Amino acid sequence: MGVLIIALLLLATELYVYDLGKAIDEGNQNSFSDFIFTVRLGSKHVVVGSLANVSQGGANQTLGINLEKWSSFVGRQYKFGRCILNSTLKETAPYSSGIWIFWGTNGLGISGACANFTLKLLDRGVDVNLEYTINITTTLLIQGTYEQMQGNSKQVNVTCNLLNEGTPALAENITLSYKDLDDWLTPGPQNNYTVIDYGNGTYFMSFAADISSSTVEVSVHASDQREIHAQTNTTCTEI
Amino acid sequence: MLEAFLAVLVIFSASILSIKFSPAENFESEKLLSTLGMQALIELDNNGNLGKLIDERNWTTITENLEVLLPVGVSYNLTVYDYTMRPINDFTVGNGLKGQKVVSVEYPCASQSSECEFYLARLQLAFAG
Numbered sequence: 001m002g003v004l005i006i007a008l009l010l011l012a013t014e015l016y017v018y019d020l021g022k023a024i025d026e027g028n029q030n031s032f033s034d035f036i037f038t039v040r041l042g043s044k045h046v047v048v049g050s051l052a053n054v055s056q057g058g059a060n061q062t063l064g065i066n067l068e069k070w071s072s073f074v075g076r077q078y079k080f081g082r083c084i085l086n087s088t089l090k091e092t093a094p095y096s097s098g099i100w101i102f103w104g105t106n107g108l109g110i111s112g113a114c115a116n117f118t119l120k121l122l123d124r125g126v127d128v129n130l131e132y133t134i135n136i137t138t139t140l141l142i143q144g145t146y147e148q149m150q151g152n153s154k155q156v157n158v159t160c161n162l163l164n165e166g167t168p169a170l171a172e173n174i175t176l177s178y179k180d181l182d183d184w185l186t187p188g189p190q191n192n193y194t195v196i197d198y199g200n201g202t203y204f205m206s207f208a209a210d211i212s213s214s215t216v217e218v219s220v221h222a223s224d225q226r227e228i229h230a231q232t233n234t235t236c237t238e239i
Numbered sequence: 240m241l242e243a244f245l246a247v248l249v250i251f252s253a254s255i256l257s258i259k260f261s262p263a264e265n266f267e268s269e270k271l272l273s274t275l276g277m278q279a280l281i282e283l284d285n286n287g288n289l290g291k292l293i294d295e296r297n298w299t300t301i302t303e304n305l306e307v308l309l310p311v312g313v314s315y316n317l318t319v320y321d322y323t324m325r326p327i328n329d330f331t332v333g334n335g336l337k338g339q340k341v342v343s344v345e346y347p348c349a350s351q352s353s354e355c356e357f358y359l360a361r362l363q364l365a366f367a368g
Contacts, residue, residue, distance in 0.1 A: 034281075038281065045290060045348075048351045049353055053355065062355075069355075070357060073322060073347060226351060
Protein backbone atom coordinates (compact mmCIF):
# COMPACT_ATOMS: atom_id res chain seq x y z
CA MET A 1 0.00 0.00 0.00
CA GLY A 2 2.81 2.39 1.02
CA VAL A 3 4.69 1.63 -2.20
CA LEU A 4 1.61 2.40 -4.26
CA ILE A 5 1.13 5.75 -2.54
CA ILE A 6 4.76 6.71 -3.09
CA ALA A 7 4.51 5.69 -6.75
CA LEU A 8 1.39 7.80 -7.21
CA LEU A 9 3.08 10.72 -5.49
CA LEU A 10 6.11 10.47 -7.78
CA LEU A 11 3.90 10.22 -10.86
CA ALA A 12 1.88 13.27 -9.83
CA THR A 13 5.07 15.27 -9.21
CA GLU A 14 6.48 14.30 -12.60
CA LEU A 15 3.27 15.28 -14.36
CA TYR A 16 3.25 18.60 -12.56
CA VAL A 17 6.88 19.36 -13.44
CA TYR A 18 6.23 18.42 -17.08
CA ASP A 19 3.19 20.72 -17.24
CA LEU A 20 5.07 23.61 -15.68
CA GLY A 21 7.96 23.12 -18.10
CA LYS A 22 5.53 23.32 -21.01
CA ALA A 23 4.13 26.60 -19.72
CA ILE A 24 7.61 28.11 -19.33
CA ASP A 25 8.49 27.04 -22.89
CA GLU A 26 5.36 28.79 -24.20
CA GLY A 27 6.35 31.90 -22.27
CA ASN A 28 9.85 31.89 -23.75
CA GLN A 29 8.39 31.37 -27.22
CA ASN A 30 6.40 34.60 -26.76
CA SER A 31 9.53 36.39 -25.56
CA PHE A 32 11.48 35.27 -28.67
CA SER A 33 8.85 36.47 -31.09
CA ASP A 34 8.34 39.76 -29.23
CA PHE A 35 12.07 40.35 -29.09
CA ILE A 36 12.52 39.57 -32.80
CA PHE A 37 9.65 41.90 -33.67
CA THR A 38 11.06 44.76 -31.59
CA VAL A 39 14.54 44.31 -33.06
CA ARG A 40 13.14 44.45 -36.60
CA LEU A 41 11.05 47.52 -35.80
CA GLY A 42 14.02 49.21 -34.14
CA SER A 43 16.24 48.39 -37.14
CA LYS A 44 13.69 50.08 -39.40
CA HIS A 45 13.67 53.17 -37.19
CA VAL A 46 17.47 53.31 -37.26
CA VAL A 47 17.51 53.16 -41.07
CA VAL A 48 14.81 55.84 -41.30
CA GLY A 49 16.55 58.12 -38.79
CA SER A 50 19.93 57.68 -40.47
CA LEU A 51 18.48 58.42 -43.90
CA ALA A 52 16.81 61.54 -42.49
CA ASN A 53 20.21 62.60 -41.16
CA VAL A 54 22.05 61.95 -44.44
CA SER A 55 19.34 63.60 -46.56
CA GLN A 56 19.68 66.73 -44.40
CA GLY A 57 23.41 66.92 -45.09
CA GLY A 58 24.84 64.32 -42.70
CA ALA A 59 27.71 61.99 -43.64
CA ASN A 60 26.96 58.79 -45.58
CA GLN A 61 28.71 56.81 -42.83
CA THR A 62 25.95 57.73 -40.38
CA LEU A 63 23.89 54.67 -41.33
CA GLY A 64 26.74 52.22 -40.67
CA ILE A 65 27.70 53.90 -37.38
CA ASN A 66 24.10 53.94 -36.11
CA LEU A 67 23.49 50.31 -37.08
CA GLU A 68 26.64 49.16 -35.27
CA LYS A 69 25.51 51.04 -32.19
CA TRP A 70 22.05 49.49 -32.46
CA SER A 71 23.52 45.96 -32.79
CA SER A 72 25.61 46.49 -29.69
CA PHE A 73 22.64 47.90 -27.76
CA VAL A 74 20.32 45.05 -28.77
CA GLY A 75 22.98 42.43 -27.93
CA ARG A 76 23.06 43.70 -24.34
CA GLN A 77 19.28 43.61 -23.90
CA TYR A 78 18.53 39.93 -24.61
CA LYS A 79 18.14 38.19 -21.26
CA PHE A 80 17.55 34.57 -22.30
CA GLY A 81 20.85 33.88 -24.01
CA ARG A 82 23.02 35.45 -26.69
CA CYS A 83 21.77 37.80 -29.36
CA ILE A 84 23.91 38.64 -32.36
CA LEU A 85 22.63 41.24 -34.80
CA ASN A 86 24.74 41.93 -37.87
CA SER A 87 24.01 44.39 -40.62
CA THR A 88 25.40 44.74 -44.13
CA LEU A 89 24.92 47.97 -46.01
CA LYS A 90 23.87 47.68 -49.64
CA GLU A 91 26.81 48.54 -51.87
CA THR A 92 25.49 47.64 -55.30
CA ALA A 93 24.82 50.62 -57.59
CA PRO A 94 23.16 53.04 -57.12
CA TYR A 95 23.75 52.54 -53.38
CA SER A 96 26.92 53.51 -51.57
CA SER A 97 27.34 52.74 -47.85
CA GLY A 98 23.66 51.74 -47.95
CA ILE A 99 22.56 55.19 -49.12
CA TRP A 100 21.12 56.30 -52.45
CA ILE A 101 20.61 60.00 -52.99
CA PHE A 102 19.45 61.02 -56.44
CA TRP A 103 18.13 64.54 -56.75
CA GLY A 104 17.79 64.93 -60.49
CA THR A 105 16.90 67.74 -62.84
CA ASN A 106 14.27 65.65 -64.60
CA GLY A 107 11.53 65.92 -61.98
CA LEU A 108 12.66 62.89 -59.97
CA GLY A 109 14.21 63.03 -56.51
CA ILE A 110 15.04 59.92 -54.50
CA SER A 111 16.44 59.51 -50.99
CA GLY A 112 16.89 55.86 -50.14
CA ALA A 113 18.65 53.55 -47.68
CA CYS A 114 18.97 49.78 -47.69
CA ALA A 115 20.60 47.28 -45.33
CA ASN A 116 20.47 43.51 -44.85
CA PHE A 117 20.34 42.06 -41.33
CA THR A 118 21.04 38.70 -39.77
CA LEU A 119 19.69 38.08 -36.30
CA LYS A 120 20.87 35.10 -34.24
CA LEU A 121 19.36 34.16 -30.91
CA LEU A 122 21.20 31.43 -29.06
CA ASP A 123 19.52 29.98 -26.03
CA ARG A 124 19.20 26.63 -24.26
CA GLY A 125 17.80 24.39 -26.98
CA VAL A 126 16.92 27.33 -29.18
CA ASP A 127 18.81 28.49 -32.22
CA VAL A 128 17.02 31.23 -34.16
CA ASN A 129 18.53 32.52 -37.39
CA LEU A 130 16.65 35.25 -39.15
CA GLU A 131 17.53 37.33 -42.18
CA TYR A 132 15.67 40.46 -43.17
CA THR A 133 16.11 43.53 -45.33
CA ILE A 134 15.08 47.07 -44.53
CA ASN A 135 14.64 49.26 -47.60
CA ILE A 136 13.46 52.82 -47.06
CA THR A 137 12.80 55.16 -49.98
CA THR A 138 11.31 58.60 -50.23
CA THR A 139 10.50 59.59 -53.79
CA LEU A 140 9.54 63.03 -55.01
CA LEU A 141 8.04 63.41 -58.49
CA ILE A 142 7.24 66.78 -60.01
CA GLN A 143 5.72 67.91 -63.28
CA GLY A 144 5.42 71.54 -64.34
CA THR A 145 3.64 73.50 -67.03
CA TYR A 146 3.52 77.22 -67.76
CA GLU A 147 1.42 79.58 -69.79
CA GLN A 148 2.93 82.67 -71.38
CA MET A 149 1.00 85.77 -70.31
CA GLN A 150 1.68 89.40 -71.25
CA GLY A 151 5.36 90.38 -71.59
CA ASN A 152 7.58 88.16 -69.45
CA SER A 153 4.74 87.19 -67.16
CA LYS A 154 4.14 83.47 -66.88
CA GLN A 155 1.52 81.43 -65.07
CA VAL A 156 3.25 78.33 -63.67
CA ASN A 157 1.56 75.15 -62.39
CA VAL A 158 3.50 72.38 -60.66
CA THR A 159 2.16 69.02 -59.49
CA CYS A 160 4.16 67.10 -56.87
CA ASN A 161 3.80 63.52 -55.70
CA LEU A 162 5.52 62.26 -52.60
CA LEU A 163 5.95 58.54 -52.01
CA ASN A 164 7.25 56.42 -49.14
CA GLU A 165 8.35 52.98 -50.31
CA GLY A 166 6.29 53.48 -53.44
CA THR A 167 3.05 54.42 -51.70
CA PRO A 168 1.68 57.97 -51.43
CA ALA A 169 2.80 59.81 -48.31
CA LEU A 170 2.16 63.18 -46.72
CA ALA A 171 4.78 65.91 -46.63
CA GLU A 172 5.88 67.57 -43.42
CA ASN A 173 6.91 70.60 -45.46
CA ILE A 174 7.20 71.38 -49.13
CA THR A 175 8.73 74.46 -50.78
CA LEU A 176 8.88 75.61 -54.37
CA SER A 177 11.29 77.97 -56.07
CA TYR A 178 11.73 79.10 -59.67
CA LYS A 179 14.73 80.31 -61.61
CA ASP A 180 14.91 83.79 -63.06
CA LEU A 181 18.19 84.49 -64.83
CA ASP A 182 20.70 82.93 -62.38
CA ASP A 183 18.68 83.44 -59.23
CA TRP A 184 16.39 81.00 -57.48
CA LEU A 185 13.35 82.85 -56.14
CA THR A 186 10.56 81.75 -53.83
CA PRO A 187 7.09 82.79 -54.94
CA GLY A 188 5.03 84.64 -52.35
CA PRO A 189 1.60 86.27 -52.00
CA GLN A 190 2.59 88.88 -54.60
CA ASN A 191 2.79 86.00 -57.08
CA ASN A 192 -0.66 84.65 -56.12
CA TYR A 193 1.17 81.58 -54.86
CA THR A 194 -1.24 78.83 -53.85
CA VAL A 195 -0.69 75.27 -52.69
CA ILE A 196 -3.47 72.71 -52.80
CA ASP A 197 -2.91 69.66 -50.60
CA TYR A 198 -5.05 66.81 -51.86
CA GLY A 199 -4.32 64.83 -48.69
CA ASN A 200 -3.02 61.83 -50.61
CA GLY A 201 0.59 62.84 -51.18
CA THR A 202 -0.31 65.00 -54.20
CA TYR A 203 0.29 68.75 -54.05
CA PHE A 204 -0.65 71.29 -56.69
CA MET A 205 1.21 74.61 -56.66
CA SER A 206 0.63 77.59 -58.88
CA PHE A 207 2.01 81.09 -59.15
CA ALA A 208 2.48 83.91 -61.64
CA ALA A 209 5.84 85.63 -62.09
CA ASP A 210 7.91 87.68 -64.50
CA ILE A 211 10.53 85.27 -65.79
CA SER A 212 12.98 86.68 -68.33
CA SER A 213 14.21 83.42 -69.83
CA SER A 214 12.25 81.48 -72.39
CA THR A 215 12.32 78.33 -70.25
CA VAL A 216 10.85 77.98 -66.78
CA GLU A 217 12.85 75.94 -64.29
CA VAL A 218 11.32 75.05 -60.95
CA SER A 219 12.76 73.29 -57.93
CA VAL A 220 10.79 71.54 -55.19
CA HIS A 221 12.25 70.61 -51.78
CA ALA A 222 10.15 68.35 -49.56
CA SER A 223 10.45 66.47 -46.29
CA ASP A 224 8.14 63.60 -45.46
CA GLN A 225 6.74 62.99 -42.00
CA ARG A 226 9.80 60.87 -41.16
CA GLU A 227 12.00 63.97 -41.71
CA ILE A 228 13.53 62.45 -44.84
CA HIS A 229 14.38 65.18 -47.32
CA ALA A 230 14.20 64.94 -51.11
CA GLN A 231 14.44 67.55 -53.80
CA THR A 232 14.31 67.78 -57.57
CA ASN A 233 14.26 70.31 -60.41
CA THR A 234 12.42 70.26 -63.68
CA THR A 235 11.89 72.41 -66.73
CA CYS A 236 8.25 73.25 -67.23
CA THR A 237 6.60 72.63 -70.56
CA GLU A 238 4.67 75.40 -72.25
CA ILE A 239 0.97 74.91 -72.79
CA MET B 240 -4.43 1.03 8.77
CA LEU B 241 -5.12 4.42 10.34
CA GLU B 242 -1.63 5.52 9.34
CA ALA B 243 -2.22 4.64 5.68
CA PHE B 244 -5.59 6.39 5.74
CA LEU B 245 -4.00 9.55 7.14
CA ALA B 246 -1.22 9.39 4.54
CA VAL B 247 -3.79 9.18 1.72
CA LEU B 248 -5.71 12.07 3.26
CA VAL B 249 -2.59 14.23 3.45
CA ILE B 250 -1.58 13.47 -0.16
CA PHE B 251 -5.13 14.06 -1.40
CA SER B 252 -5.35 17.43 0.38
CA ALA B 253 -1.92 18.40 -0.92
CA SER B 254 -3.01 17.58 -4.49
CA ILE B 255 -6.17 19.68 -4.16
CA LEU B 256 -4.22 22.59 -2.68
CA SER B 257 -1.54 22.40 -5.38
CA ILE B 258 -4.20 22.45 -8.12
CA LYS B 259 -5.95 25.43 -6.53
CA PHE B 260 -2.78 27.47 -6.10
CA SER B 261 -1.06 26.18 -9.19
CA PRO B 262 1.94 28.29 -10.27
CA ALA B 263 0.94 27.47 -13.85
CA GLU B 264 -2.16 29.57 -13.32
CA ASN B 265 -0.05 32.40 -11.94
CA PHE B 266 2.16 31.99 -14.95
CA GLU B 267 -0.85 32.46 -17.25
CA SER B 268 -1.67 35.82 -15.65
CA GLU B 269 2.00 36.85 -15.85
CA LYS B 270 2.03 35.90 -19.54
CA LEU B 271 -1.13 37.92 -20.14
CA LEU B 272 0.30 40.98 -18.39
CA SER B 273 3.55 40.67 -20.28
CA THR B 274 1.70 40.34 -23.62
CA LEU B 275 -0.50 43.36 -22.82
CA GLY B 276 2.54 45.45 -21.94
CA MET B 277 4.54 44.44 -24.97
CA GLN B 278 1.59 44.99 -27.32
CA ALA B 279 1.03 48.47 -25.88
CA LEU B 280 4.68 49.42 -26.39
CA ILE B 281 4.80 47.98 -29.91
CA GLU B 282 1.59 49.80 -30.84
CA LEU B 283 2.99 53.05 -29.47
CA ASP B 284 6.28 52.61 -31.30
CA ASN B 285 4.88 51.27 -34.57
CA ASN B 286 5.31 54.52 -36.48
CA GLY B 287 8.21 55.74 -34.37
CA ASN B 288 6.03 57.64 -31.89
CA LEU B 289 7.52 56.17 -28.71
CA GLY B 290 11.09 57.14 -29.65
CA LYS B 291 9.93 60.60 -30.71
CA LEU B 292 8.06 61.17 -27.45
CA ILE B 293 11.07 60.01 -25.43
CA ASP B 294 13.34 62.30 -27.50
CA GLU B 295 11.02 65.15 -26.56
CA ARG B 296 10.86 63.94 -22.92
CA ASN B 297 7.10 64.18 -23.37
CA TRP B 298 6.16 61.92 -20.43
CA THR B 299 2.63 63.32 -20.21
CA THR B 300 1.71 62.16 -23.72
CA ILE B 301 3.36 58.77 -23.13
CA THR B 302 1.24 58.37 -19.97
CA GLU B 303 -1.92 59.37 -21.86
CA ASN B 304 -1.16 56.88 -24.64
CA LEU B 305 -0.47 54.02 -22.24
CA GLU B 306 -3.70 54.79 -20.36
CA VAL B 307 -5.55 54.23 -23.65
CA LEU B 308 -3.55 51.20 -24.79
CA LEU B 309 -3.62 49.25 -21.51
CA PRO B 310 -6.92 47.79 -20.30
CA VAL B 311 -8.71 49.13 -17.24
CA GLY B 312 -7.58 47.29 -14.12
CA VAL B 313 -3.93 47.16 -15.10
CA SER B 314 -1.61 49.37 -13.11
CA TYR B 315 1.78 50.23 -14.55
CA ASN B 316 4.99 52.11 -14.13
CA LEU B 317 7.37 52.99 -16.98
CA THR B 318 11.06 53.71 -16.62
CA VAL B 319 13.13 54.75 -19.62
CA TYR B 320 16.90 54.22 -19.76
CA ASP B 321 19.31 55.79 -22.23
CA TYR B 322 22.10 54.02 -24.14
CA THR B 323 24.27 53.94 -21.03
CA MET B 324 21.34 52.51 -18.99
CA ARG B 325 20.86 55.69 -17.01
CA PRO B 326 17.19 56.33 -16.14
CA ILE B 327 16.02 59.49 -17.87
CA ASN B 328 12.42 60.04 -16.86
CA ASP B 329 12.34 62.58 -14.06
CA PHE B 330 8.53 62.40 -14.23
CA THR B 331 6.67 59.34 -12.95
CA VAL B 332 5.15 57.61 -15.95
CA GLY B 333 2.37 55.42 -14.60
CA ASN B 334 -0.79 55.21 -12.60
CA GLY B 335 0.71 53.93 -9.37
CA LEU B 336 1.81 50.33 -9.54
CA LYS B 337 -0.37 48.24 -7.24
CA GLY B 338 -0.99 44.51 -7.23
CA GLN B 339 0.38 41.35 -5.70
CA LYS B 340 2.23 40.08 -8.74
CA VAL B 341 4.32 42.51 -10.77
CA VAL B 342 5.55 41.66 -14.27
CA SER B 343 8.31 43.56 -16.06
CA VAL B 344 8.71 43.83 -19.84
CA GLU B 345 11.68 45.44 -21.54
CA TYR B 346 11.47 47.09 -24.91
CA PRO B 347 14.60 48.22 -26.80
CA CYS B 348 13.61 51.32 -28.74
CA ALA B 349 15.38 53.29 -31.46
CA SER B 350 14.22 56.81 -32.11
CA GLN B 351 13.45 57.60 -35.72
CA SER B 352 14.86 61.12 -35.51
CA SER B 353 17.99 62.11 -37.40
CA GLU B 354 19.98 61.94 -34.11
CA CYS B 355 18.96 58.26 -33.76
CA GLU B 356 18.99 57.75 -29.99
CA PHE B 357 18.55 54.35 -28.31
CA TYR B 358 16.45 53.70 -25.25
CA LEU B 359 15.30 50.80 -23.14
CA ALA B 360 11.72 51.14 -21.93
CA ARG B 361 11.02 49.01 -18.86
CA LEU B 362 7.30 48.65 -18.23
CA GLN B 363 6.18 47.11 -14.94
CA LEU B 364 2.59 45.91 -14.82
CA ALA B 365 0.22 44.40 -12.30
CA PHE B 366 -3.46 43.62 -12.11
CA ALA B 367 -4.78 46.20 -9.68
CA GLY B 368 -6.92 45.04 -6.79
